[in-house]
Amino acid sequence: MKPSGVGGQAVIEGVMMKNKEQYAVAVRKPNNEIVVEKKTFISAAEKYKLFKLPIFRGMLAFAESMIIGTRTLTFSASFFEEEEEVKPSKMDQAFSRIFKEKAESVIMGITFFIAIVLAVGIFIVLPAFAANLLGDMIESETIIAIVEGIIRILIFIAYIAAISQMKDIKRMFMYHGAEHKTINCLEQGFELTIENVRWQSKQHKRCGTSFMFIVMFVSIIFFIFIRVDQEWLRYLIRILLIPIIAGVSYEFIRFAGKSDSKIVNVLSKPGMWLQGLTTREPDDDMIEVAIQSVEAVFDWRKFLGIDSVSEDKDETHNKKNSGKNHNQNNKTPNNKQNKNLSNNKQNKTVNSNINKKQTEQSNNQNNSQNGGKLDKIEQIEVKSNKDNKKNINTSNSSKKKAISSDDALKQSVEETAVSMQKTSKVPVHPAFEEEEDEILRALDRYLVSKEEEK
Structure with missing residues (x-):
């Protein structure tokens, strides 16, 4: 339990709370305000400074x-006076x-003095008089x-029991319970809400009732040791003490309010x-009044450390958010660069694949075209071989036909080469061009050798 230093008392339909030099009284008016x-x-x-010393x-x-x-009782009573104006006495x-x-x-001072005189007469003089009898x-x-x-304590209990039967006093005692519950809620370390206050104890060590009982108990000890034979002096000493x-x-x-010892x-x-x-x-309405009275003079959130915890949480949350934003900001350009690099790589890969495909297609076309050329040349060679065989076995008349057939063969080869160059849409690789030239040179040598044989 952590002492709060807050004290109070019940008033008419309200609660007064005091903290250091500040005090506040909260009252629920007849209109529920x-x-x-x-x-x-x-x-x-x-x-x-003397009054800062003990006792x-x-x-x-x-x-x-x-x-x-x-003062606070007078203030609370002012809200429940009869609406009709009463003529001053x-x-x-x-x-x-x-x-x-x-x-x-x-008038208030006189009333206060009369109340003290009655209290002294009932709780000091009367028990002493009864004991003297x-x-x-x-x-x-x-x-x-x-x-x-003992007589003094019994009179006090009888007085409390008698006034507690009055309707207004009953409600004041309920507000007294709300005052205790609210202070207990604070000192037990719970937030000041109606739900938390409701289940707190309605007893408190620093209560005025406990104070009055201790006064009566301590008076017994004092009067045991202070003895006077004169009766009037005995009464005077009791009042002065x-x-x-x-x-x-x-x-x-x-x-007692700060200690939890067993004694x-x-x-x-x-x-x-x-x-x-x-x-x-x-x-709950009475608890609400007590809470508002406390909040007017006491910062219970600071007392419980709720503000500092929430501030620490907010700072931690802000740091985390700033860190996340910083990381995201740092990651964003890297992600963009990585995306650009990956896109460039993909583009390069696609372009290389396209080039490879185009090269393969061109090679296939060239191979198919060159293959066609070779087939035609082979056919020409086969035909020429057949013609040569015929020329060897035939007569001079067949030689003339062979010459004319050679000319026709040469002409057909040249026409085929020209037509192949015209019909080729895909550019020919230099290696294939050299191979084609070699084929043509070989064909020329072959034709020259044939002419020489003739």
């Missing part, structure tokens, strides 16, 4: 809490004439002090049990 008033209260400890700070805190509580008119603008503050029956002063303390007892009780409550928990149990009378389970 939530009104939040935030104010600053400068403690007297800022001016008088003295508790005395001051007790007095200031009563002042702030009275003669006393109100008299205070207005005398104190003018400060009349309301004076038993003085004739009980001789031990220690037992009388203990009996006085109230601030000191409150200061000591405050220090215990302050320490402190055991000593805090009676006050926690007594809170069962002053707190009730709130509804």
Whole structure:
């Protein structure tokens, strides 16, 4: 559990929360609207350093809490006054004439004084008077002090049980539970939502109810050791010791709120049990009011470290995104270059394949053409051989025919070569041209040799 330093109290249809010098009261109006008033209260400890010391700070805190509580109760009650205008009483008119603008503050001070007098009379004087009545029956002063303390506690419990039967007080006790649940939610490390607050405990160690019980318990210890024979002096001492007892009780409550030791928990149990009378389970609307009151004076997100975590996440997310964008930007030109290189390679490959195919086609065509030429030449040679055989076996008359046939053969070969050159659409490779020339030269030699034989 991490102490938040936030405290508060229930008011009429609302909750007051205080953090350091800031306090806010949130009230749900009859039209269901939530009104939040935030104010600053400068403690007297800022001016008088004495009240920053232990015990003295508790005395001051007790007095200031009563002042702030009275103000916030008056503020919350102002929203539920009757709509009909009430004529001011003669006393109100008299205070207005005398104190003018400060009349309301004076009336509040008087009311506060009367409340303190009644509290002292009921919870201090009355138990002491009842214990003195038993003085004739009980001789031990220690037992009388203990009996006085027990009577005081019983009167306090009876008072709480009696007022808790009132409808308005019941609802105020429900808002008291909402106040405790909201603070417990913070100090347990949960986000301040209605769902999280709902299942928190409605008891808290720093509650005013526990403080009152500790005051009554500490008073027993004080009165055991402080003994006076005069009855009037005994009452006076009890009244004068109230601030000191409150200061000591405050220090215990302050320490208990920060400690989880078993001894402190055991000593805090009676006050926690007594809170069962002053707190009730709130509804969601009451929890909502308590949350708004806390948010007006306390940054619970910063307290839980939610802002820093979210900022770290945002920074990490931004870094990751920037890194991804940087990598993508770096990869994009490389991808384009790789694509261009691959396209160039593909184009080169395609062009080389096309050239190869064209070369193969031209070679095939040349081979087919040259093959045709060779076939024709072979046919011519075969014919010439046949003619030569005929010329050898025949007479002179056949020689004349052979000469004419040779001329015709030469002419036909020349015509065939010319026609082949004309009909060739594909350019002939130089190697095939040389081969063709060799064939023609061989044919010329053959014809020359034939002429010489003749």
